[in-house]
Amino acid sequence: MIQLERIGKRYGRGPWVLQDVDLSFEPGELTVFTGGNGSGKSTLLRIIAGVTAPSSGRVHGRPKSVGYLPERFPPGLRLSAEAYLRHLAAVRGVTPPTDLLDVLGFHGDPTAPISTLSKGNTQKVAVVQAFLATDLVVLDEPWTGLDTAASSVLSDLVSSSAATVLVTDHRGTARGLAGAREVVLQGRVGATGVAIELNRVSDLTTTVIGEWDGVRVVAATDGRLSLLVDATVSDRVLADALRLGCSVLSVRT
Template identity: 50%
Template structure:
């Protein structure tokens, strides 16, 4: 997915919110956007999701998209199950698959008991779980998260962290904004700051960073595994460092956020896990 010369303003003579944004978003990548309030982060995410169109420039190569907006429209006259089934159909799922996946995600987020609750009666935290579920259930190629962790309890935030890792590991592009600078620390493949209507990469001088990682570094896990003869390791996000050793052994160093997904992928492909060790940043 690419943005070339993208700009956005509201009204023919309104101030430019964003200008001259050039950006490449490769598959199997996690990208963080930072910036102060009113800097244009949400505007950028809405354009990435296709909710708004650029005033100038163009966006090409957008895959199927799941989008969690900054505010969830909880006033619609639908139950949780009805809303998620409808959104699943909009995303191209059959009714049967939409109902099944909605149930699976609600269970993961600890909200299965609210399937028949009207949206207007949900708490803020449960509404956010529903908002995240609708974005994840169709397994989008592009996942856009605007403060998606806000309002979630600790367990649900952990579930969303794992869901992001799963989407990236399966080849999707995930872009996100979050007020917590430690969110998915060390797992991002790139980070950008929106400032003065422009987009700039966040460099090493802007704060402590791991190579290709988000602010704050973060713990990593070191996995030593041995694969079947001649079989390459599973496709990996860019933030996972691979070192091939003689005899079919590979050493993988990954952000902790990717550890469960990484181990699951190796075991699914019949790799033998020799050791797993957590390392400090």
């Protein structure tokens, strides 16, 4: 059994994204995390998967074989889909997949660099690599970018997996799967305000922005920074972020 003991997370000296999270997951259980923007869903998944360390608390019982699918698959991978999946299968000590890409409807060149594939085909590779794990599969918005047929296949994979599966899904697909347990994350502040996503962000810049008044860091990965900002300071935050050399990917109210 995997147990979370008083898990908390903050970036730098910024506000807490998560605090005092106590949860447990039985072997083979399917858990769906829901909650508004800024409630800490992606952050919690990264902590459970071992990708991000918590600022406080501990994860007990994390198994050795863990598959993780981030909300945004790392760009620029030069390995081909075949080589990438073969390598990860060897690392995890399992048989390389031979047909799951085809079942998902992969139509690209499996020998081409992943960086050259379409978003949908890249997502299919990401799904396959996550399900190479035998004990724990952590999926952050896995249905994003998939066509209808591939989405159906993924639903079957999630519901039939013998591994413990943890998933976020803003579309609500996962909540309708048989046996799914829903965990609603409330976050430490209300998920209201302006959601801003920045690119070209260094670790130092993340710390600086996280200390600004009215700003809550939601996620920081691979040079990108997601913020939840009080509407009263959103214009100032955008202007200051641009002055720091960041680029703005999106602004949502």
